[in-house]
Every structure is written in structure tokens, then in C-alpha cells.
Amino acid sequence: MTRSSTIGQRAPSCGQAAGQTAAFTLVELLVTIGIIAILIAILLPTLARVKQAANASTCLSNLRGWSQAIMLYTTENRGRYWIDYGNYPTPGTGEGTWMRVLATYYRNLDRYRLCPAATELTGNWGSTTITAWGPIQFTSFLFDPNDFGSYGINHWLNDLPRTGPFVNGWRNRPDLQWRRVGGHGGKATDAPIIADCEWYGG
Template identity: 35%
Template sequence: MNNNQMCFCTSRDKKIFWGFLFTLVELLVTIAIIAILASMLLPSLKTAKDTCKKISCQGKLKQWAEAVHMYCDDWNGYFPNSDFWPTTLEEYTGATNNLYPHRAKYNKMRLCPSAQILDDSVSTTDSQYGHYAVNSNFTGDRVKLVWTVKMNMITSPSEKIFMADGNNAFFDWLVMDRYEARHANGANNMWVDGHVNWTKKIDVTAALLGIPGHARGGM
């Protein structure tokens, strides 16, 4: 190989090398930009996803509110009993006791999209488990011999919680240790007057609402 050939090959190799190097640098820069954008966007996407779940949960509580008010209209103003409220309200949610496909749809109303399913039986047709809890001071408690009350007996119904996010799939009575703040350190609440909103957990522990710390209590 003469000197001219050697110079020609070396020049070509240099061009290939520098071309590859520039391509590699461009690729690395692109990857770095994508990584930076992802780190900026992912938290926003998670926040947006969590917000959608919170809104979906509120929609379910609004359906429960309609069912509760229709039940009270049919039963002389009385709230459903705390031991049987899921099945008692079933017919007011578009489901019936004997139509299992409807009951499967009804069971989904008991599940908050932000909560974990605590028990496999939550998906069965006869399960009364769910992610929401009711205020047993209004729906009664056989242990404390507290009976259901009439809706019109509740003073300041817009300030009293009837149902809210709960964290126990077996006991569905609403007490402080079962009140679950799973939506941005707060919970969705359905109030006696039927309106639904999100509240920070610290706000609903106020003495005004009277949430006790003992088991099977209410507000």
C-alpha cells in the first residue's frame, strides 16, 4: 500500500469516525432531553391520574347519596340499617337481589378506584365488603343499641357526614381509625344533605363533627 492509498483510507476513516461520534452525541443529547422531560411530566401525569380517580370516587358517592335519599323517601325518612345498608340500597342503584349481572355492576359502586381490594370476596355477588363506610350514629348499631334515625332529625345536615372513604373491607361503620385519607391526604365525603366533596383528613377530625376514636362509633 502506497502513501496516497494510506492517506485516502485514513481520511475516509476519520470522516466515518467523526460522523459516528456526532451521531452518538446527538443521540445522547436526545436521550438526556427525553429523560428531563419525563422527570418533569411523570409527576404531573400521576397527579392527573389521581385526580381522575378522586373524581370517579366522588361520582360513586353521589350515586350512593341518591340511593340513600330515595330509600329515606320510601321508608318514612329513616336511614338504612348499618348492618345491611349495601344490600338494602341495592334496588335503589339499578340492581336487584336476583339479577347477578346487575349485582356485579353494583359491587363496583362499593369500590374506590384509589383503594386496594382487601379481600378477593369483594368481587363476588353476595359480598357486602367495600371501600366506603357509613355513620352508625345515623344508621344504628346493634352493639350500642342505637337505632336508625330519621333524616329530618339531623341538625345541620350539610355539616354531618353520612358516608366516606373507609379503610376496612369487613367493618363498614365509619370511625376515625377506619376513615381513609387516600385522596391527596384527604377523603371524599357524602354529607347528609346529599352533597359530595373532598376534605383534608385534619378538617373532619374537628370536634364539631364529633368523630370518636372508639370502635363502631360514628359522628
């Protein structure tokens, strides 16, 4: 063999026969897999917390948007909230439903209906804390049939009709209805207006 023919060739390492390539041993593979498993176990809780923080941020942003829509509505209506017809709206109209009333302030209402942590729709409202209400089933006469969401309004803020079967409001206590911004003797300023909810309001 000439000298030039050996240039660029690598001599076999100690303990390695010519023509064989280096490979991981079983022990080395097990150690590598173990290290990867440990890293995954360390990272998963962190990733879960990051996702939870992102969901919370989106949820707060949605709630802020709804609050702003409520402010716009009351500003345009001399401080009064929308009328609540309780269980007696015109059948199938969704009359008095807050989401329908405020929909005019959104270009894409569906984008703000759901909290990212509660996107599964159910007609069995009030069943869990991580599902959204809708599509409406046995109570469809109350709402827009297309309504759904994971936020709910404080029903005590609603105004009441001057006549009709719901003139006395919820629990026959019209004195507890806010009716307008700062209502109920000013106590309304300390109460929540909208929040995550298992139903469209409460």
C-alpha cells in the same frame, strides 16, 4: 460518464466520503437521551396529577351516587334509615348491611363499590388507607359474603330494632342513633353520611 448519468445523484458532503451515510455521534446520542430523560421527568408529575384528579372525580361521583341512593331509600321509607342489627343479624344474611339495602337502586352495583385509588381487596380491615374491605373473612356472619368496597357508612344514622339484643344500638347509646333524616336533635344534618372508609362503616 455522461451528463445524464449524474442527474439525481447527491454529491458527498464536506468531510464525508462517497458511499458513507450520515450517523449520530456518541455525544449527539447522549445529548438526545439526556433531553428525553429531562422531558420524562417533567411530564411524569403532571401525568400523576392528572390521574389523581381523574380518580378523585370518579370517587366523588361514586359518593354522589350512594348519597342519591340513600335519599331514594329514605324517601320511600318515610324518612327512616334501615335497621342496624349490629353483631346479631341472622347468620350469613348480611341483614342490615347498608350496601345490600341500597343495592336495589343500582343496575351494576360493582361499578360503584370502589374508589379508583383503593381497589386492592383485603380481609384485614383497617390495616391501610389505600385498600378496600373484603372479601369478608372472620366476620362473615355479619355480611353478604360477596360484599366488598372502599366506602363506609356512618353507623350512627341507622335505625334500631324494636326488640332483640341490639335494641340499645352501638355502645348502648340508642339516644345517639339518628334513626331518621334530621335525627339526633337535628345535629345529623351537619354530619357526614358516607365517605371513603377502611371498613364497611364506623
